[in-house]
Amino acid sequence: MRIAADRERCTSSGMCALTAPELFDQDDEDGRVVVLDDAPLGADTGDAAAAIELCPSGALTAVDEHQD
């Protein structure tokens, strides 16, 4: 799984950093998402899926690996 973040859509809710702190952070300027690890493995993929699901703005998406 690979994670794509659209920072233009991000509404700085912090839900991703709350749900999967090992994968997401927020920048200091205006709290928008910073992806720490866009290719989570193992147990982290569950957290990644939850974060994508909970993101209120639709800024996070899972990209199909095979499209790379």
Add this chain to the structure above:
Amino acid sequence: MIASETASSEDLPHGMPYHRDTRHDPPAALMALQDQPLRRMRYYPDDVEGWLVTGHALARQVLADPRFLTGERFVRSPTDLPHFFVSSSEHVPPGFFFFKDPPEHTRLRRKVTGVFTLKRMRDLEPRIADIVDDRIAAMKDAGSGADLFQEFALPVPSLVICEMLGVPYADRDHFQRTSSAIFDQAMPIEQRNEATGELFGYVHGLVPAKRARPGDDLLSTLAADDDLTDDEVAGIGMILLLGGHETTAHMFGLGTLALLEHPDQLARLRSEPELMTGAVEELLRFLTVAHAGMMRIVKEDAEIDGRILRAGEYVTVAPHAVNRDPAYFDRPDELDLGRNSQGHMAFGHGIHQCIGQQLARVEMRIGFARLLEAFPGLRLAVPADQVPLRTDMFIYGVGALPVAW
């Protein structure tokens, strides 16, 4: 095939029910409407037809859809009470970004999101803990029988947001009175608009001094920003002051009442304090204090769940019903502090999702933990059915909570 929306419109529900049958559950009459998670209903005061959403999946869809706006002029209410939004748009202060759509919403909201990040909230924890401890000491001074709402629930979030903004807490009588009038849907709309103007004027009056002698606070930062007018600074300050104290206050008040009325859950939380993070989420879901309905206006015809929502129509999402949707939550009517409540909509969804949610989480986590620790024998000082409840306020909660220990 798109369903026709003209048939048997006489049978439509008149508004969103708000009379409560129990202290902690959404109105039964509202839950009865969940058999159709998206349905037509009539709006007040002129009976015009619009929509009501009570299902979780559809609520998510509507609130995340850019065709549903808040920047329009709201003149109708989903209940026979004048909704917070009704007629307020002509009184909406500049900078009050809840009533803005992108790109204005984005520009204004991003001026302050940097100070509400998880990281910044974590840095605030020791200060919040001090404030909580001070209020616990004040409760002890007041003695057993004290009103937890006035001594603890209201002051903790008020003190925190005042410090963040740089608003003098000494002025609390003024801003607590005006905010509570703005949120009081039983109060005539003229009086509430007057209160809106008063609160705006109050915050506006603080701006020149913040620019002249900046402090280490958010109003000073905003006042120094050339991209913002004084009116916008005051509007942003006002929305944060309003959003920042009554909401969390009612989670403390009603949340404590709910814990005391669920002694098994309370005992569990006391013996397993590591449950607190999840317990806060479950209380948010179970109580959903922001119960007045999240209203939007349809910008352009939109097809949702096979139905056409027409441009100009009103849509109200009932978050308290959504948070009890059995299609999303198992045993939704049970308060279960050990469950995973992820996906609840107590803070909304979409671009307007609560800006203060990470602050509210920290306040509740620390506040509830220390409260339970300080008062091992905490109990109600009056029978539960004598606790005054405010169903007609924009935010649901207790009017007072006399407790003993």
